[in-house]
Amino acid sequence: MRFVAAATRMGEVVAWLEDARRFDPASALAAGAVLDRILWASPDDRCKADPESPGTLYPRRLSLIFKAAELVLKAGGFGLVVIDAGAGAGQLPRSIALRLAREAERSSAAVIVIAPHGVCGAFAALSLNLTRLKASFSRFTPASPALFEGLVIQAAVVRNKLGRVGGSALIRAAIDPAAPGFARREGQSPAAPIRRAASV
Secondary structure, rough: HHHHHHHHHHEEEEEEEEEOOOHHHHHHHOOOOOOHHHHEOOOOOOOOOOOOOOOOOOHHHHHHHEEEEEEEHOOOOEEEEEEOOOOHHHOHHHHHHHHHHHHHHHOOEEEEOOHHHHHHHHHHOEEEEEEEEEEEOOOOOOOOEEEEEEEEEEEEEEOOOOOOOOOOOEEEOOOOOEEEEEHOOOHHHHOEEEEOOOOO
């Protein structure tokens, strides 16, 4: 959402293509995105696995999302294309990944693929691995229900064609930055860098 917000504030048009129906306009707006500059699309719910290839590991719905991304990039005018492949995404066929990479380069657009694991293989310029380290909850009194405060996430660079690999940082994704579980020590930034072996 931060990437989307930054792109739309700079006047870029963003395409958000997904299978999981996780795009949340309220979250995008809260992050500072300009909703009028976002195209959201998802396959029709009637699209199931490809009937011509019943044994295939790559569902037709996901193929449609990547085909839509290719068409959006060919059309031009988009500065950022976000593809949320969902939890069931498998390794992207090389032919699709290659076409997507070529169209992204030709159109000078950034493409972000959100998936539970690497799906673009050697065609990814940068791959980040996000790991949830901690979920914070608080209670006003011992008898009160637990209130969710946010997450502590470790972001690690696992592939980078332009620089070094292995760097990592902590991201404190808090609903309220002043929440007790997220109170920062003096001089500590919200995304303070950490060593790779460090733990929270």
